[in-house]
Amino acid sequence: AQKVTQAQTEISVVEKEDVTLDCVYETRDTTYYLFWYKQPPSGELVFLIRRNSFDEQNEISGRYSWNFQKSTSSFNFTITASQVVDSAVYFCALSEANYGQNFVFGPGTRLSVLP
Amino acid sequence: GAGVSQSPSNKVTEKGKDVELRCDPISGHTALYWYRQSLGQGLEFLIYFQGNSAPDKSGLPSDRFSAERTGGSVSTLTIQRTQQEDSAVYLCASSMTIETQYFGPGTRLLVL
Numbered sequence: 001a002q003k004v005t006q007a008q009t010e011i012s013v014v015e016k017e018d019v020t021l022d023c024v025y026e027t028r029d030t031t032y033y034l035f036w037y038k039q040p041p042s043g044e045l046v047f048l049i050r051r052n053s054f055d056e057q058n059e060i061s062g063r064y065s066w067n068f069q070k071s072t073s074s075f076n077f078t079i080t081a082s083q084v085v086d087s088a089v090y091f092c093a094l095s096e097a098n099y100g101q102n103f104v105f106g107p108g109t110r111l112s113v114l115p
Numbered sequence: 116g117a118g119v120s121q122s123p124s125n126k127v128t129e130k131g132k133d134v135e136l137r138c139d140p141i142s143g144h145t146a147l148y149w150y151r152q153s154l155g156q157g158l159e160f161l162i163y164f165q166g167n168s169a170p171d172k173s174g175l176p177s178d179r180f181s182a183e184r185t186g187g188s189v190s191t192l193t194i195q196r197t198q199q200e201d202s203a204v205y206l207c208a209s210s211m212t213i214e215t216q217y218f219g220p221g222t223r224l225l226v227l
Contacts, residue, residue: 035215035216037218043204043220043221044218044219044220044221045206045208045218047215047216047217050215091157091158093216103148103160103208103216104160105150105157105158105160106157107156107157108157
């Protein structure tokens with residue numbers, strides 16, 4: 001069955017530090033999608049990235065980068081030179097292609113970036 | 116509209132009353148999802164609609180919860196005989212099959 005684990009419940013860093021948010025998933029499918037969403041204090045979930053299971057290339061977008069490793073079933077998210085505006089809850093999610101189209105979300109990691 | 120919209124944004128009701136929450140998905144999106152997020156918690160899947168197929172209701176917590184999607188577009192989530200533990204933010208999302216989900220702003224439900 002699908003499962004997404006985010007072992008870090010809360011992380012606090014000081015501004016300009018780098019921080020990595022961990023995501024480990026379980027799936028029975030060979031074709032699947034992984035996602036990261038950001039939920040700022042305002043509450044609305046914001047899509048950050050989608051990665052399909054056949055593309056293990058790491059991706060960088062500005063201060064954000066993602067490390068997808070199928071060997072360890074992980075899809076970790078790193079914020080470089082964190083800023084106060086990065087403070088939010090971050091959710092990792094998984095969608096399987098061949099076993100229903102239900103999205104499963106991890107429990108989230110609350111990131112606090114202190115000035 | 117450009118994004119997913121939900122109404123009302125906030126709802127306060129008394130225990131035992133019925134409530135209806137509405138979701139307008141992004142035009143053309145065939146899939147629609149309802150989630151519940153209790154204070155400080157993650158997202159709890161409730162129900163999923165895909166086109167004209169029978170909905171996946173596996174996440175509905177009790178038979179007091181039901182949802183429908185009319186004409187493959189607007190969806191209504193109904194909670195009958197509300198209980199205090201139903202208090203949460205109810206989030207709707209839409210997508211094109213297994214593509215990215217886009218979320219609405221949510222409806223904050225408070226049951227007194």
